[in-house]
Amino acid sequence: MKVITARKYGTPEVLRLEEWETPSPKKNEIRIKIYNTSVNSADWRLRKPDPKLVRLFFGITKLRQPILGGSISGVVDAVGENVTKFQVGDKIFGSTGLRMGAYAESICLPESSVITILPKEMSFPEGATLPFGSLTALDFIQKCNLQKNQTIIIYGASSSVGTAAIQLTKHFGAIVTAVCSKGNFELVKSLGADFVMDYEGFHSESHNKTYDVVFECVGKSSIPSNLKHLTKGGVLVLVGASFKDMFQAAWISLTKKINIKFGPIAETLENLNFLAELTKNGTFKVVIDKSYPLEEMVEAHLYVEAGHKKGNVVINITV
Ligand SMILES: NC(=O)c1ccc[n+]([C@@H]2O[C@H](COP(=O)([O-])OP(=O)(O)OC[C@H]3O[C@@H](n4cnc5c(N)ncnc54)[C@H](OP(=O)(O)O)[C@@H]3O)[C@@H](O)[C@H]2O)c1
Known part of the structure; x- marks a missing residue:
């Protein structure tokens, strides 16, 4: 099978096309013929690496798992003898999580993974781009305990996380400023979005409105500038918090008793199924910006790392 590997950390050019043996599923695994994957901010951050601390967890001198990619859609083409949940021919989508390995024509995953049946209302490209930003947005929104008619301002609203957060917070009845x-x-x-504002408007002296939730998606605005717009008792969400932000946020939470949510999300099957249901009934649609063939992974990484994609970037593997 064709795979794209990163045999060393570095610029997008470290990504190479290789031929690997197609894997066979273990007893509890399914094998998926991958139709689509996506390239997102986690992929280029791991490849680079950014932050450098990535090396501590994923490999000091090189990535232990050289095949990046955390989201897939495709068709089950083999099942292990103990598998009960899926069968050959099932169309599926979901996340490979920390196993990664999605930049490939095939992957084997435990049937207990965050993977579910692709609804007929969802295309394969949509299935492969939904998990990253949408699971992230949903997890943080749940942590906010957002109530109907509460106000939320979403900073970096055109990002993968932001485009999902707008739709989900509207679904939960919030009044949304993007x-x-x-x-x-x-x-x-x-x-x-009920209201829109550009970045200059957000940071301008005249913007003194406060919101029940300030949802910072892209890690580009400072904690003090976000706190300025937080209603007393509100929740600040820092989706893209750096380590420095996390220390600062933890200190502020502790000393000023402000509710700040940050850190890694938990991807759950329950949330994936929830998003599939919203897609089925037309409430939710993942935003896709561009698509690339697997062979153009370098170009896809260059585009995503430049930081201006709208929503998500999809990779076509099986056409
Ligand atoms: N906590 C977690 O578990 C978790 C999970 C997933 C992602 N994340 C983090 O969440 C962040 C967002 O990820 P993503 O994949 O959704 O991002 P993304 O889609 O790559 O973000 C691209 C968007 O960011 C906007 N942007 C670029 N520079 C900006 C600036 N200076 N100010 C405001 N917006 C700017 C761009 O809009 P313009 O083109 O208009 O500039 C573009 O639409 C990343 O830092 C990622 O590491 C965290």
Whole structure:
């Protein structure tokens, strides 16, 4: 099978096409013929690595798992003898989690993975791009205990996480202000944002409105500038918090008793199924910006790392 590997850390050019043996499923595993995967911010951060601490967890001198990619859609083409949940021919989508390995024509995963049946209302490209940003947005929204008619401001609303967060917070009945570049105003309005604001507007002296939830998706605005817009008793969400942000947030939480949510999310099957249901009934649609063939992974990484994608980038593996 064709795979894309990163045999060393570095620029997108370290990504190479290789031929590997197609794996066979263990007793509790299914093998998936991958139709699509996605490239997201986690992929380029691991490849680079950024932050450097990535090396501690994923390999000091090189990635222990050289095949990146955490989201897939495809068709089950073999099952282990103990598998009960899936059968050959099932169309599925989901996350490979920390195992990664999605930049490949095939992958074997335990049937207990965060993987579910692809609804007929969802395309394979949508299935492969949904898990990353949407599971992240949903997990953080759940941590906020967002109530109907509460106000939320989403900073970096055109990102993978942001485009999902707009739709989900509208679904839960919030009043949503989306902060993004002017060029993305139409996109975020089409996703349901009640109000739009550009970055200059957010940081301007005259912007002194406060919100029940400040949802910072991209790690680009400072904690003090976010706190300025937080209603007393509100929740600040730092989806893209750096380690420095995390220390600062923990200190502020402790000393000023402000509710700040940050850190890694828990990807759950329950949430994946919830998002599949919302897609089925037309409430949710993942945003796809560009697509690339597997062989153009370097170009896809260059585009995603530049930091201006709208929603998600998909990779076509089986066409
Ligand atoms: N905590 C977790 O478990 C978790 C999980 C997933 C992701 N994350 C983090 O969440 C963050 C967002 O990930 P993502 O994949 O959703 O991002 P993304 O899609 O790659 O973000 C791209 C978007 O960011 C916007 N952007 C770029 N520079 C900006 C700036 N200076 N100010 C505001 N917006 C700017 C761009 O809009 P313009 O083109 O208009 O600039 C673009 O639409 C990343 O830091 C990622 O590491 C954390």
